[in-house]
Amino acid sequence: MKRSKKERQSLLTEKIADNPFVTDEQLAAEFNVSVQTIRLDRMELAIPELRERIKDVAAKKYDEVKSLPLDEVIGEIIDIELDNRAISIFDVGEEHVFQRNGIARGHHLFAQANSLAVAVIDDELALTVKSNVAFVKPVRAGDRVVTKAIVKGKNPEKNRTFVEVISSVDNELVFKGEFEMYRTKGE
Amino acid sequence: MKRSKKERQSLLTEKIADNPFVTDEQLAAEFNVSVQTIRLDRMELAIPELRERIKDVAAKKYDEVKSLPLDEVIGEIIDIELDNRAISIFDVGEEHVFQRNGIARGHHLFAQANSLAVAVIDDELALTVKSNVAFVKPVRAGDRVVTKAIVKGKNPEKNRTFVEVISSVDNELVFKGEFEMYRTKGE
DNA sequence: TTGATATTAGTACCAAGTGCTAATACTAAT
DNA sequence: ATTAGTATTAGCACTTGGTACTAATATCAA
Structure with missing residues (x-):
């Protein structure tokens, strides 16, 4: 069905980069694999869990806000x-x-x-x-x-x-x- | 110790607006009240839980990214x-x-x-x-x-x-x- | 002293995981 | 065909940071 682990993992990386708000469950359904497989993939690829990803996005936004006043120059x-x-x-x-x-x-x-x-x-x-x-x-x-x-x-x-x-x-x-x-x- | 519920709640609103990444536990420690009190306060003030707050920040950032190309003009x-x-x-x-x-x-x-x-x-x-x-x-x-x-x-x-x-x-x-x-x- | 409001405590439960062990499945080489 | 090695799936205990709800106290004011 799916063309090997490698392909799935590269698609997965893309998917998550594109939309960090997606859960393992949703990904599992999309790739027709089990949730565990998705978890293993994330581990191998060192992709953090949903909450961490969201926190990262939010934190980045916060840094931006703080550095914005610097655009005085x-x-x-x-x-x-x-x-x-x-x-x-x-x-x-x-x-x-x-x-x-x-x-x-x-x-x-x-x-x-x-x-x-x-x-x-x-x-x-x-x-x-x-x-x-x-x-x-x-x-x-x-x-x-x-x-x-x-x-x-x-x-x-x-x-x-x-x-x-x-x-x-x-x-x-x-x-x-x-x-x-x-x-x-x-x- | 603390000057009434009202004061605490207004401080709380400020605190959370200032740093949405703070947990109820941290807030409880800071205000010298129980975690439950903080929860009750948030309910009354309709302040969502930590994860929802973070998600909101992240989602906003995402909308921005999408609307940024509009700064072509x-x-x-x-x-x-x-x-x-x-x-x-x-x-x-x-x-x-x-x-x-x-x-x-x-x-x-x-x-x-x-x-x-x-x-x-x-x-x-x-x-x-x-x-x-x-x-x-x-x-x-x-x-x-x-x-x-x-x-x-x-x-x-x-x-x-x-x-x-x-x-x-x-x-x-x-x-x-x-x-x-x-x-x-x-x- | 009686009520009302405020606070604390405790329990069951949830989402979206991690960490771990163990059982299968698939594939390739000997 | 058997064996080894990788890949996948399953299941369970545990974690965070909560919600929802009930019940017991505290505090204060009339």
């Missing part, structure tokens, strides 16, 4: 010299690209650049007033985008700071932009 | 005329604003505008090449941002389309931008 800042320059990296994942063509959605690159421009200012209130950006080259999932922000000039009377941002992947320019930032204190 | 498109114009709305939530000052992070407005510029093109492949944007007025949590994209011109030789985007809250301009888009087919 998109990308990880690895170097910063306030009011001068800053560098951040951002790893592009599957969730950042268009399904159709695998190219990163522009707003993620913009978000990284904009976040960095805000961060480099370090004022109680730093807001983007204007920006001028160019998406030079497509970025894809798996790429590591390195973004540098450089403070170029100021207009203290108007509380403005100008920041230039360039992003590259493997030392190739993929994005550049100029940001005009507003700050509360003219410094 | 930021904001909800309410009207669209391909290669001509489009309108989307985006409700700003607490998660979109800076904690410090309650003002929406620029990239969300940009994301809405950029998404709409992509959507109005409707080509297999529409990419942002350049954009020039201005954040005219701060946007806050609770604001409903209405964004309009208008196709302004084309350069068929270069496969370019120019889109103008303006966003407003309560008919007041909050954002404007020009987007230069690349498309595969020059149409």
